[in-house]
Every structure is written in structure tokens, then in C-alpha cells.
Amino acid sequence: MIGNFDARTPSGPLDRKWTSHKDHSRLVSPNNRRKFEVIVVGSGLAGGSAAATLGELGYRVKCFCYQDSARRAHSIAAQGGINAAKNYQNDGDSVYRLFYDTIKGGDFRSREANVYRLAEVSSNIIDQCVAQGVPFAREYGGLLANRSFGGAQVSRTFYARGQTGQQLLLGCYQALCRQIAAGTVQMFPQTEMLDVVLVDGHAKGIVTRNLRTGKIDNVAADAIVLATGGYGNVFYLSTNARGCNVTATYRAYKKGALFANPCFTQIHPTCIPHSGDYQSKLTLMSESLRNDGRVWVPKQKEDAKKPPNEIPESDRDYYLERKYPSYGNLAPRDISSRAAKEVCDEGRGVGPGGRGVYLDFADAIKRLGEETIRERYGNLFEVYQKITGENAYQVPMRIYPAVHYTMGGLWVDYNLMSNIPGLFVIGEANFSDHGANRLGASALMQGLADGYFILPYTLPNYLAGQMGKRPSNDHAEFKKAERDIRAKIDNLLKINGKRSLDSIHRELGTLLWDKCGMARNKNGLEEALRKIPDLRERFWSRDCGIRVPGDGEDFNQSLERAGRVADFLEFAELMCLDALARDESCGAHFRDEHQTSEGEALRDDENFADVFAWEFQGNPATAGPKLHREPLHFETVHLTQRSYK
């Protein structure tokens, strides 16, 4: 293995670890910072905040994104909010509670030290965002407002209408623009990272392709930061943007970075149901809706086809309130999603195809008035009406779970550095903080924590020992990586088959949704593992494979996407292998074989309280990846069966 598989968790009491780690990390003096070049790939909340902050500190930053502007990264679509342990509501919140809720919500499959640090810096994030002009919702007295979110019994979520991700991202983007104007950050939009270059075992550069001109470039640096988001689009249909992909992290994996817990994928319970084959994406309805909406299906499956207003109260099953009385409609995402699948599997699902449940606002409208509901969720109701043509003030919304977020990602240590020295991974792209299930409003918190407050302390610790070690970008390793990338592009253009890319990607997505989605089992996963190589072979087959028109020296959207789907087709196998190897249920990873008598996830802490980190061993057809296990040590919390009842 390249580098070191050591979590580097600092010793000492939990609440002192981060402080003492910062106190003992190496620093780079202000006049030396401009001598270091740092590459940041991705400009979402994690990448944008990291690039802006490192630029402000005086490092020379090059920031890359595939979108035409840094402001369009997919963080922009996050709706509900961002958690912070401010305890402004005086309702008993604290750093410890946020830490505990997050680690419990993740079903005890994340590192205590990392999660505690996240909770610890959460308050600074809100201060930072307010200072840079994020217009969070406020109360009449002028102080910040909060709402509650799934998996918590306190109100700690800060929000800006249903557009919190947008506002936080614009905060980052503006900070980034300021650094671009100051000349500390150089921005490369519409540029995709296609490989990481290692020199003497350290990550020292990347190979990129300019999506507009097709030009391939080698970029050398002293350290690389990947902030390239999650891989939910492996399922074809997800709430992710069309361009979201696994290419950067997967190619780093192929260069030796360990990929951790790839099977931990979050299925979000409140999305607009799927309506046909033409569909290109699924749209999320913020979880915040569950604050006021009540989820139900008919008690009898014979009623499932009836219009909802003809089903009397006594014939409705408010199944979340029934099964989880203390959290009710605010049960965590994995639990709510599975509960929806269960009632639909019983034939009680509503809407076309029977894959939907009602999210009903009638009671909330009666209690608070339509105006209040409009003020809280107006834009979400509009989105719903645009897509479905239905008015949710009058008829209940129909929702169904959809792939939303991926907890798995590249393995990183406490410094957010992968096992490859010099390769840092932040935000959704790493695996570190959410365990087997992420709580609502925690993704924004993690992205910004990593970029504003963690990486700026841990990156210098690495850079301090790297003065003068940046190679030139015509080093032999760069030339070799560039040749490989050119060959890969040529191969894609040479297939010239008969199928469209989307049709193969859809096929992969359907397979994964069935076999490695909300519930998995041994037989299904083995079946998927047999079918994926076959699908991959068909993708590359000269006569029945995909067709990529045009050439590589041009703006070619088909070619961009073909490269990404080729990586998904390999990555899917890793995901299923991980799901098969993790012979327990935990959080979003629900193995049918392992459930309690009440149908809840049954963990096996004795054998699986580990991080699974996979090492690439060469062509997946001939050599499977090698599994490394990092045991999780719980010094503060007691592992319990998660209960939201």
C-alpha cells in the first residue's frame, strides 16, 4: 500500500483533541506561504471554502471545476439548512449533543474524534457565514432563527428559506471571487481532473482536460485537495446534478488511495416519485417539510388507488408516528426511507406504479394557516407544482425515497489526508464524519468545516516538510499519466457501437437500485457482481457498445460523460463488494439477513465496528481490491441499538 493507514487520532480527552492537535501541528510562516502551490479540485462548499481560505492565508491556489462557473457546484441545490450547536433556542443543545446525535445518526460507524471536531467548529461556521453576508432567516427581534430537522430533539438548524445551500455556496463563491481578484487563487472552470500524479509516493499534480477546448494539461503542485463530491449518480437517477461523478475520487483510488465504505449511500425519504424512463433526475423535497407535513398511506391496500380526500382519517396509517412515537415524522433518513419502501412493498403505496406515500400538510394548514406554510415552504410547493402539476396546499404531496448523498468516499486520516501523502480529501468526497447515515443539515456543516476551519490547520502540517519538493510538470510521471489519459480518451472514441450512453447507464442504475439500494442481500449482491462486468464488457464492445461521436480536441459533451460512466461501471463493482463484505446492517446499509424482530437494522459491533477501506489491485476482472480494516474505538459513547421510538 502507498503511504500510511493510520487514522492519526490525537490522544487525550475527546474535547481537547482538536485544540491540542492544532497546538502541535507544524506551521508555514506567512512569507513562505506564497512559495507553495495547492490544487483544489471542486468549488462547492468544501472546495470553494478551502480555496478561498488557503488563498487568503497566502498560498498560491489553483481551483478547478467542471461547471462553467464556481457558483454552480451542486452544493447550491441543498435546501433545508445547516446544523450548529449554538443553543440559541435554549433547548438544551451543546457541542456534545450535536456530536452524539451525529454519531448515533451514523449508527456508530464513524470516528468519535472527527465527529466531535465537526460539532466543535459548527458554531464558527455560522459566525463566518453571517460575517460574509449570508442572509439567514431571522426572527422579528433580529436574531437568527432555527428549525428542527430529522434525528434531533433540539432546534439547531440555520436556514435561508429553502435555499440554504445556495446562500452558503454564494458566500464561499464571493470569498473565492475576492481571492481571484487578489490574484491568490487562479480559477479553472469547465476543467475536469482526469488523474492524480504521484512523484516519489507523494501526490504532486493532476492531469486535466479543458472541457471547452479538449486540451489536456499537466499541473504540478505541492499538495492536492479533492473536493469533488459524491457518487450518487452511479444509480443514474438521483437528486444529484447531471454532471456529478466519481471520476476524480475513483481515479485517485486507482492510483493507490483507499476507498472507504463505498456501500454507504443515503436514500433520501422525501423526493418527488419517479414517473417514467425519459426522466433524467429526481427532485428532492427538503426534509424540513417533515416538520409540518405528516406522512401516511392507507391502512388497506384496496384504498391505495382512491383519491386521498376520500380516505377518512380512521383509514389512514401515519406509519412514522405509529412506529416512532418520540421522533415521529422526524425519524432519521434511512429509517424513514425504509419505512416508505416497506409500506409500498405491502401494496399500500400511492400514485402511479404504487411507489409513493403522502406527505400531508392539511393539519398544519389548519393549525397555522396557509400563509405560514407558504412562508416556510412556499418555494418547495412551487417546485412540486411545476413538476407534478398538483397543488400541495389542496392535495397531499406524493413522495418516495431517492438516492441523495454518499457517506462513503476516499479514506482520510484525522488531518483529512488520504493514505497518499499530499492528497487531501474534503466534503462529501471523503468518508469521515457521517458513518453509515448522514443526518439532515449536516452535509453543509461538514463541507464548510473542512474548508474553512480544518484543512487550513492540517494542510500546513504537511506542507511544512515539503519546501522545494514540487516537481516540474514535465517530470516523467506526468508524461506517463498524460499518455494514459490520451489513450483512454482514444479508446472511448474508438468504440463506435450502437447504444447510447444513457441506456447503459440507466441499466446500471436499475440494477444497483434493485440489488444495492435501500435493502441488500447476499444473493442480490452476488447477482449484481456477476452482471456488472458483463455490462462493462458491453459498454466497451466494438459492435454493440456505446457510441461516442466527435473527437477529443473539441467541446464534446458525449465524450465527457462517457468517461464518467466508464468509471461508474467499475466503481459499481466496488460498491457491491463492500456491501457484500459488510455482513451486518447499519444505518443506510440494510442487509435483509440482519434485522431485529421489528425490522430495524441489526448491527454486529463485535465484527463490524470497522471502517472498510479498499485498495485497488489492478484490473477488476483479474484482481479484486484488497480490504483493509480500521477498527473504530469508542471511548466516550456507548454503542446502543439506535432507537427513535
Add this chain to the structure above:
Amino acid sequence: MNFKLRIWRQRDAKSRGKLVKYDAPDIPAQASLLEMLDIVNERLLLRGEEPIAFDSDCREGICGTCSLTVNGEAHGPDHPGAACELYMRKFRDGETIIVEPFRVKSFPVIKDLVIDRSALDRIVQAGGFISARAGSAPEANSIPIPKHDADLSMEAAACIGCGACAAACPNASAMLFTAAKVSHLALLPQGEPERTKRVVSMVQAMDAEGFGNCTNTYECEAVCPAEISASFIAKLNREYSKASLRRSAGE
């Protein structure tokens, strides 16, 4: 549903483009306009023709990537909403639909329906920010902000940066875009220290990019997917006048 399409095809920035006719039969009414283009592209590909290049990403109206002029209107006829939120059931069966890129001199065409909007980034780089270093921010509740001001600021901040305002304007003015950013920050106490410098620099950058001026036609407001009010342009003008006065008074 069945449609006749006329779509702008242009090889690259230097080539001349033209409208090309395509048939789009058997389109589900629940598909979005972009999904209709996906279907058309899949068919073109299988026929051995080059698919139509168009930009999109989130496909839920928030990222601002899609930038189509549909039947002569920026983002098409179903306002407010971005082109990705336009559904085929809004058209008549058999209708001819004309799809072009946003037409603004400062947004050159890259290929087909894809344009270069980096001019908008450069306007923000000129001053559309509050200088706040990570690490030095005061406690978030230390400055209360009246709810009304915060809400109004949010209304301006909701801009998705798509550029439809400039595309709809007969003068190709980006005043609504610039006004939204200036107003968002000027309405907050945190934006106060850089208020004068910000508006002057941003307006200069806007002019330097070749955008025109506002003559109050309100076309921008009519097509804005984020429903940004044109009254923010009035605010921009006030901010700019005040800033100019302050500057000439030697501030």
C-alpha cells in the same frame, strides 16, 4: 406528444450558426424541455448525427446553468422558472418550438446552445463580496438584523446567475444581476464598510464587459427565474449615485 423543433446549431465561436429543423415525435407530456432534448439527442446519436450541445446541471432551477431562449423568451414561456423547469405539457401538441442560446454579445456562443457567461463572474470579482477572513468573524448574533432587512436581502440574494435578465433586455443590460448582488450586500450591516467601493467597482466592471444600460423596459423582471424585482435596479442607481457623491466629496 409530437413537436417540430427548430434548433440553433453552431460549430464553434467562430463559425456561423443557423436554425436546423428536427422532428420530435412521441414525447411524454411529463418530460421537461431538457429531457425532450435528451430524447432527441439519443435519437440523433443512434442515427449517426452529432447530438445538440446544451448546458444543464442541477435540473431543478437553482444552479443557473441552463440558458435557453425558447420561442423567443429567455427560459421559455412558463415564468417564473429556468428552462429545466419547463415541462412539455405547457406546449400544444404539434407545436413548433424554437430553441436558441441566450443572445447577448457579452455571452459568446461556445457551441450550439452553450454560451460563455464568465463576464458575470468578473462582475462579482470586481467587488461583489464582503471581506471576512475565516477565523476573525464575530459571534453571529452580536449584530441583530431586522427581519424585514434580512428578508429583503434574501430576495436579492436568490439570484441564480443565469443571465436571463441580460438575454431578455433590448439593451443586453446586466443591471438586474448586478443590482441583485449590490442590494443583497448593501441591505446587511456587514456589507456597510465596503458599500461605496463595491457599487462603483461592480458598475465599472459591468460596463467594461460590454453590457448595456437599463431603460426601464422590465423585460428582465418578467423572465427572471428567481423573481428578482426590478426595484433593485432603482436601489442600484441610488447606491451608485450616493457612492459617486461620496467619492466626489473626497471620501
